[in-house]
Amino acid sequence: MGAEAFIATCRQLGELDFSPDVARRALAAAEEELPVRYAMPFPPGPSPVFERGGRDMHNRRGQLHELVQHLTDLAYLTPSRFRQWHEWRQNGEGELSPVLLDAVLSAVGQFVSEDDYAPFGQVDQFPAADRTARLDWTERTLAILVHRAAALTSFDAELSPRPSYRIGERTAYGRSLAFRIRLYFHDFVDRRTDARKVYFDADLVPFLHTLDNSLGDPFHQWLPRREDHHLHPGLQALLLDARIVFEKFRERHRFLPDRRQPYFLVYDLDRPADRGADFLDRLSRRAGKKVAKNAFHQDTGNNRLGVRLLQLCLWRAGFYTGTLDGLFGRMSHDALLALIQQEREAGGTLKEHQLNRVCLPAGEGEDRLWVVDLRLAGMLLDAYMPPDEATANREEELIWDRIRREGKEAALDDQLAHRREEFKGPYGELHKYPDRRVYYGLRGLIRGAFRAIGRVVGWITGVVDDLLGAVFDFVKSVVKRIQEGIGCFLAGFRYFAHYLLGRPFVSLGQAVEGRHPVLLTKFVIDFDVVSFLDTSASGADRRAHTAYLKRMAEGVAFFLGTTVDIIRLVSKLTGTVGWLRLGILIARWVRAWLRGVPRSAAIA
């Protein structure tokens, strides 16, 4: 079945044609074709993602890895558990230890109980006990969980400040604020303990004063005093949006894009310059004189914060995949060079002679340092700042237009799943370096890919090997889209199949002499319900089947509504649409809806 046949089937469902033939095609599409196309299993019941081999489940697994990273950052999981998770991942994702599995599931339960995100209130409650039921719940709501947790750890202003927030409140939002303070100040430097500040509370307020001071005291009037219970929304916004921090740092040190005054950061790295042209040597000597004249030091608060902000920006732009520790080592350095190189090819922001001055070695021998002109680097990075949602959608369209114009859409459809292996390198050995982080901000990823579409097309055709930067951003944005959109659709389609297409709910009871009693319930479109119970089914079997029906009934309105909306959306598509493009369009609707846009508006 091609994407167009799937669209035609959705059109028939949209016309209320639930005849056996249409139902058969719809089930085949959702349960067989889509899982293969999108490398994402259709959830047949509790609970395949954790317990199976996972060969054809890259996307769901990827989503789980993302969720575990976010839950660790929000301190629902300890760094030790995060390390164990990566060891399991590194060892081929075989059977997950019950202890680790329970820790992850408990973290999910605690997260949901502490957060007031509206969709969590619309699905059935997270099961109080029973590992199987918890797994099933986690898998069904995975796309929603990841979306929300990603927003809580994003530095792209994915969340709005909360005027009612009280310092010390034990909520997911309180954890989110604490995470940001930890990241700006100390969390990933020489960590030898799992002990962390979990919630933002009075103990962390002094760090806000320090941050404000580093930025030139622009938020003085908003800083909380000892007796205050509320945190000014302006300060919350500062923590939620790294762009504001960078802007204020820029203002404080007056290296604004429209001025000529440079601002230098220095870092120590034993690495020779890649190019030795005369003019670069001259620039390097000049930089060395400046360093000597101005006595730049690495160990000043300003240099440390500047380096950390640069590293954070490179991470968000898809060039840096290391630890956010403010230590500018080899990976950070290479990320900066990759940015310069990509911009050299993309053109636009800086002229060649400016690009040459962004990062230079200075001094000789043991005194050698690297000098970054943060005014120039910041101008480059400004082009990678996440745009608003509408702009991101438009840029995404332009990326796909370009790929279509080049005649590469079909090739990409076929290649993407196979070429995922190429990206293992940039992710690194996470079990050895568990404090490394992968950036998941979608709008930033789209912007990064858009910034150098030529590289993306070159990668599809096999002439570009450089992964960091635009290519990395593009693949991650596509995969993330697919995970979110198709994940939601498949989770909901399970309900659609059961309630509108007549797929029976089947439970197998405990085996007696190798044979399992069958318990079965079938809902029919005209609301008739037939249940069948084998007479050898035990009380426990019946209770399990009843609990299964009850659980599914509690979530039915939410999931069925989502899937029906997606089917309506797909049924309206016209023209040639490939599988990936279809996945992106579904995902765009899902994202709008997860962000709180009413369903009808998201469809329009």
Next chain:
Amino acid sequence: MSENKTFGDLINDMSSLDVVTLTGNLTVQVNDVEVASNGNDDGDRPLRFSRIMRELEGRIMKRDSQLSALAATHVSLDKDTVSFVRENLSTDEAIYLNFHNESVKAAGIARAAMADGIAKLLIGNKK
């Protein structure tokens, strides 16, 4: 709209809810009803629903079928409810009634969502 059913038929059908609970003998060996999603005999093994259904339907059709209706409940749109329960239930069979009653509750919740889903599809159709 399906050729087999008019929209009027569908509306009429949807105006009531019938819940039937059957008991009988149907056990399976898991190997019989599992299938690898990739067509090979390894990897993932979702249950093969169609085979279970075929077996069940085959037994219903047999003259000497051991299947029997334990209870049936009819709920009309105005919530009037009529229930049928087989006479002379044994103690073992009586405990199935709880299951049946739970099914009626679940069906009631599902009906609202199903109707809502159909209505949404219908609205999209009219736009």
